[in-house]
Amino acid sequence: MTQQQFFATTAKGVEEVLAAELTRLGAEGVVVESGGARFSGGLEAAYRANLWLRTASRVLMPLAEFACETPEQLYQGVRAIGWTGHLTPAMTLAVDCNLRDSALTHSGFVALKAKDAIVDDLRDALGSRPNVDSKDPDLRINVRLFRNRCTVSLDCSGAPLDRRGYRLDRHEAPLKENLAAALIELSGWDGATPLIDPMCGTGTIAIEGALKALRIPPGLLRAGFGFQRWLGFDRELWSRLVEEARQGMLAALPAPVLGSDLSHSAVAMANENARRAGVGDFISLGRSPIAELSPPPGPGTLIFNPPYGMRLGEEEALKPLYKEIGDTLKQRCKGYTAYLFTGNPALAKCVGLKASRRIVLYNGPIECRLLKYEMY
Numbered sequence: 001m002t003q004q005q006f007f008a009t010t011a012k013g014v015e016e017v018l019a020a021e022l023t024r025l026g027a028e029g030v031v032v033e034s035g036g037a038r039f040s041g042g043l044e045a046a047y048r049a050n051l052w053l054r055t056a057s058r059v060l061m062p063l064a065e066f067a068c069e070t071p072e073q074l075y076q077g078v079r080a081i082g083w084t085g086h087l088t089p090a091m092t093l094a095v096d097c098n099l100r101d102s103a104l105t106h107s108g109f110v111a112l113k114a115k116d117a118i119v120d121d122l123r124d125a126l127g128s129r130p131n132v133d134s135k136d137p138d139l140r141i142n143v144r145l146f147r148n149r150c151t152v153s154l155d156c157s158g159a160p161l162d163r164r165g166y167r168l169d170r171h172e173a174p175l176k177e178n179l180a181a182a183l184i185e186l187s188g189w190d191g192a193t194p195l196i197d198p199m200c201g202t203g204t205i206a207i208e209g210a211l212k213a214l215r216i217p218p219g220l221l222r223a224g225f226g227f228q229r230w231l232g233f234d235r236e237l238w239s240r241l242v243e244e245a246r247q248g249m250l251a252a253l254p255a256p257v258l259g260s261d262l263s264h265s266a267v268a269m270a271n272e273n274a275r276r277a278g279v280g281d282f283i284s285l286g287r288s289p290i291a292e293l294s295p296p297p298g299p300g301t302l303i304f305n306p307p308y309g310m311r312l313g314e315e316e317a318l319k320p321l322y323k324e325i326g327d328t329l330k331q332r333c334k335g336y337t338a339y340l341f342t343g344n345p346a347l348a349k350c351v352g353l354k355a356s357r358r359i360v361l362y363n364g365p366i367e368c369r370l371l372k373y374e375m376y
């Protein structure tokens, strides 16, 4: 089978965890890089990564890399790839662009120029050109410009992998599904002891925990992936991987996965999301203020993200809540290891406990901390 390079992207701070996931999946040549991890393999490696990776945002397949300081170099470099093996005029395409520290500074312009090179190549070779569909294209192409080096990749995933498809409701600041999965991976929770999110909001952490413990691949929930619409999609290979995954799923959780929240509407949403994720019968999500938390006997893991107030005045108002969190951990969570995820270090101080570990990671543009507290 032809060996190909791939690049799985993720949030800053999650790269090591993603690389460990890839290694567990049997990917070869795994190398951690800023913003993701590189790996190699055949189509199977790419399909498997899309189906199984819990912490990735996308899986990209690089086609070419070249020096790029001018629009002309960009156009020629993209065109030289030769697109007839990837697209027909009947298919639709979209081009995404991320750029940093380069002579070309406008991502919209770079995407447009790359798109022109692709459609011109097709028109010259086949007499007609494919159309653009920025929302739901048959082929999504990623152009990355970093320090005047351009990497052009096919996006194997299509819609980002964090969109598993189970969360349709919106509530106060839900975590992206792959970030929730990253918090679980960083905590080292392996499914054998209780997992509790006492501020569960839409239930993302509990749902991701249940998916992991039941060995359900997150990709199984999705409507589809980019590579399924590519020329040369290997349907048989994909069906085999899905079937293998189904065979390996557990019928019950080894240990309880629990969530609670102060808000009735959040709990209702969390339950609806859990049902859509296929784990509604396995996890228990109820209404309770954190001060009344009564976890099953430890050892176990608490992972939660309290509100962290981005606007002026909110921080002050949230200080008592963070103090209450600290008191609850001390008084009610003996034998547990707690992981608190927050974007506000000043509020974290109000917990009044000494963190035994601080992990920096990003929630979109916001620098956050995952703080570990051991409750002996």
Ligand SMILES: C[S@@+](CC[C@H](N)C(=O)[O-])C[C@H]1O[C@@H](n2cnc3c(N)ncnc32)[C@H](O)[C@@H]1O
Residues within 6 Å of the ligand: 171, 172, 173, 174, 175, 176, 180, 198, 199, 200, 201, 202, 203, 204, 205, 260, 261, 262, 263, 266, 288, 289, 290, 291, 305, 306, 307, 308, 321
């Ligand atoms: C940032 S959101 C959590 C989002 C969640 N991780 C998700 O992915 O949807 C914070 C949650 O804390 C809840 N909350 C606030 N005060 C609380 C309290 N005293 N006890 C329990 N939950 C509380 C809010 O209702 C809100 O759902």
